[in-house]
Amino acid sequence: MKAGMFHETRAIPGSRSPYELESNVAGLGIDESSLISILGKLHPEQKQSFRKGTRDFFTEDDRLFERWDERHIAQLQHEFLRFKNAMVLWTMHPWERDARLAKEALRKGQQAYGVLVEIACTRSSEELLGARRAYHSLFDHSIEEDVAVHIHGIERKLLVALVSSYRYEGPRVHEETARSEAKILHNAFKAADKTKPIEDEEVVRILTTRSKLHIKAISTHYKEFSSSDITEDLDTELLLKQTLQCLYTPETYFSTVLDSALKDGADETTREALTRVIVTEANNVDMKKIKEEYHQKYGVDLSEKISGVANGNYRDFLLTLVARGD
Amino acid sequence: MASLKIPASVPSPAEDCEQLTKAFAGWGTNEALVIKVLAHRNAEQRKSICEIYAATFGKDLLKDLEKEVSGDFERALLLWTLCPAERDALLVNEATKMLTASNWIIMEIACTRSSHDLFMVRQAYHSRYKRSIEEDVAYHTTGDFRKLLVPLVSSFRYEGDEVNMTLAKSEAKILHEKISDQAYNNEELIRILSTRSKSQLNATLNHYNNQFGNSINKDLKTDPTNEYLTFLRRIIKCLTCPEKYFEKVLRYAIKGLGTDERALTRVVATRAEVDMERIKEEYHRRNSVPLDRAIAGDTSGDYEKVLLALIGHGDA
Numbered sequence: 001m002k003a004g005m006f007h008e009t010r011a012i013p014g015s016r017s018p019y020e021l022e023s024n025v026a027g028l029g030i031d032e033s034s035l036i037s038i039l040g041k042l043h044p045e046q047k048q049s050f051r052k053g054t055r056d057f058f059t060e061d062d063r064l065f066e067r068w069d070e071r072h073i074a075q076l077q078h079e080f081l082r083f084k085n086a087m088v089l090w091t092m093h094p095w096e097r098d099a100r101l102a103k104e105a106l107r108k109g110q111q112a113y114g115v116l117v118e119i120a121c122t123r124s125s126e127e128l129l130g131a132r133r134a135y136h137s138l139f140d141h142s143i144e145e146d147v148a149v150h151i152h153g154i155e156r157k158l159l160v161a162l163v164s165s166y167r168y169e170g171p172r173v174h175e176e177t178a179r180s181e182a183k184i185l186h187n188a189f190k191a192a193d194k195t196k197p198i199e200d201e202e203v204v205r206i207l208t209t210r211s212k213l214h215i216k217a218i219s220t221h222y223k224e225f226s227s228s229d230i231t232e233d234l235d236t237e238l239l240l241k242q243t244l245q246c247l248y249t250p251e252t253y254f255s256t257v258l259d260s261a262l263k264d265g266a267d268e269t270t271r272e273a274l275t276r277v278i279v280t281e282a283n284n285v286d287m288k289k290i291k292e293e294y295h296q297k298y299g300v301d302l303s304e305k306i307s308g309v310a311n312g313n314y315r316d317f318l319l320t321l322v323a324r325g326d
Numbered sequence: 327m328a329s330l331k332i333p334a335s336v337p338s339p340a341e342d343c344e345q346l347t348k349a350f351a352g353w354g355t356n357e358a359l360v361i362k363v364l365a366h367r368n369a370e371q372r373k374s375i376c377e378i379y380a381a382t383f384g385k386d387l388l389k390d391l392e393k394e395v396s397g398d399f400e401r402a403l404l405l406w407t408l409c410p411a412e413r414d415a416l417l418v419n420e421a422t423k424m425l426t427a428s429n430w431i432i433m434e435i436a437c438t439r440s441s442h443d444l445f446m447v448r449q450a451y452h453s454r455y456k457r458s459i460e461e462d463v464a465y466h467t468t469g470d471f472r473k474l475l476v477p478l479v480s481s482f483r484y485e486g487d488e489v490n491m492t493l494a495k496s497e498a499k500i501l502h503e504k505i506s507d508q509a510y511n512n513e514e515l516i517r518i519l520s521t522r523s524k525s526q527l528n529a530t531l532n533h534y535n536n537q538f539g540n541s542i543n544k545d546l547k548t549d550p551t552n553e554y555l556t557f558l559r560r561i562i563k564c565l566t567c568p569e570k571y572f573e574k575v576l577r578y579a580i581k582g583l584g585t586d587e588r589a590l591t592r593v594v595a596t597r598a599e600v601d602m603e604r605i606k607e608e609y610h611r612r613n614s615v616p617l618d619r620a621i622a623g624d625t626s627g628d629y630e631k632v633l634l635a636l637i638g639h640g641d642a
Contacts, residue, residue: 129445129482132482133482136482136484136485136486140484140486140488141484141523142481142482142483142484142521142523143482144477144480144481144482144520144521145483145484145517145521145522145523148517148521149517149521156513157513160477160517160521161476161477161480164460164477164480164481164482165458165460165480166445166448166449166452166458166459166460166480167458167461168452168456168457168458168461169452170452170456172456172457201472205464205465205472205476208460208464209458209460209461209464209465209476210461211457211458211461
């Protein structure tokens with residue numbers, strides 16, 4: 001949505017001024033009931049004043065009528081669909097959901113590779129296997145062959161290996177190995193100017209095959225070799241940072257993604273994360289941790305923030321999902 | 327087709343356990359009885375026997391077998407009695423601890439098992455070794471072999487018959503290009519071999535043959551001493567015609583002086599329930615002597631008897 005459509009003021013219920021339309025459609029989703037109560041009452045002359053007054057949506061055509069701006073119809077359509085998309089995603093089997101999200105991410109390209117990392121690293125091993133099965137059914141290909149063929153850059157090896165992983169999920173961790181691998185990672189990050197860490201075979205090996213508990217142990221041991229946190233040392237390597245966060249501190253990853261989605265001026269791919277994360281995590285124990293983490297990091301309640309940014313049925317649905325953990 | 331022969335009426339697992347206990351009783355072992363039971367039961371039946379044995383006697387059948395028998399016979403029985411997923415997990419784990427020669431074994435398992443079966447192996451590996459198969463394979467292999475082996479053990483290939491002929495053409499071209507440039511460890515080559523479905527690969531390689539005049543394996547024979555090239559050729563063989571691959575392993579295990587018992591046991595134990603009949607046909611065709619005669623000529627005693635039973639000879 002264009003910056004000009006964002007307003008601080010919300011629609012005052014019962015207000016007869018149709019010019020507040022723009023605030024009913026600012027943010028994510030549509031405030032359906034306000035639109036109904038405001039626009040539903042308009043007589044033809046009032047509708048004309050409305051069209052003439054709402055410059056962003058309507059332009060004066062040469063043939064003397066106020067014409068709907070097509071880009072805004074498209075944007076409005078998108079916003080109206082947000083609730084439907086959330087519902088469809090919510091009711092979908094998690095395997096189908098993740099398979100479709102992965103396919104969509106491949107279609108979108110580099111800006112959406114984070115979604116592949118998210119699916120491969122935040123789901124359990126069995127959930128990821130399920131997604132791979134569903135991918136076979138839906139698309140007649142394996143997820144790894146599609147990822148491999150659509151991604152040509154240096155991220156390919158990491159991403160193919162991530163979607164192929166079937167990590168051990170038991171409690172056993174070999175501390176000595178974790179420690180030596182922390183050292184290997186540290187050395188690889190230090191040598192970033194010679195070899196990009198994402199192209200370092202050992203970095204990829206460790207991040208794509210070790211269990212989540214092992215990775216957590218690595219992050220603890222990492223502090224023996226560096227004064228900074230492992231994710232701090234990776235600040236410029238976005239995909240690697242996301243990989244690590246998703247593996248051993250998913251609530252941090254999710255709250256960052258939610259924060260970006262809820263910001264003013266975010267692009268559509270970023271904003272879609274709001275639906276994706278809430279729908280995916282609503283059933284998980286993690287939702288509670290995500291809310292706590294979000295509150296701690298950004299000083300505001302997640303539900304409050306969503307209320308301020310989302311509208312109508314979409315907003316109500318998200319809030320219902322977010323509240324499930326309570 | 328499997329070569330395993332199961333009697334028309336199978337005794338209950340409890341009866342089988344009784345027989346086995348009888349076979350173990352006293353000094354020495356009634357090996358013929360052990361073979362009569364275990365070498366004529368399928369995976370599900372063997373699993374039940376192990377479970378009932380543990381429940382009835384509080385002991386592990388495999389451990390008791392180890393105590394009763396020895397040598398190649400013991401290994402054959404042990405490998406055979408394990409269910410396929412556990413067996414493959416054990417073989418891969420052993421292979422990661424051995425020298426480079428064992429890359430073949432990891433590759434063999436990764437490429438000849440179905441997607442579903444390979445995943446069962448990965449699950450069994452978690453339970454048995456408390457690590458993932460890919461982390462062990464990655465840790466214990468290096469260089470170009472690792473680049474192939476990790477994706478191969480992690481693959482979950484689409485198993486449908488759908489084939490895209492346009493893709494077959496374009497990927498045959500890519501393969502030919504890389505091979506002509508001697509870029510054998512090229513990423514695209516690895517991508518195609520490690521991710522495409524077996525049907526798709528077949529179509530691609532057939533097209534390769536039609537388009538470029540040679541089979542891909544012929545073009546990969548440029549340097550017979552290059553282990554990596556041999557590795558590539560074997561991968562391709564495993565993916566497209568496993569019975570020919572296994573025939574060759576058996577042929578090399580048996581021919582000449584001495585026998586490679588580990589290879590012989592591995593192939594017989596892992597294929598008896600899968601496609602040993604086809605392998606036998608291939609063996610006969612290629613060597614002009616039936617497999618059972620070749621095995622009988624090269625092995626002896628109880629080891630010979632259990633191998634013959636598994637390939638469908640000997641008493642049912």
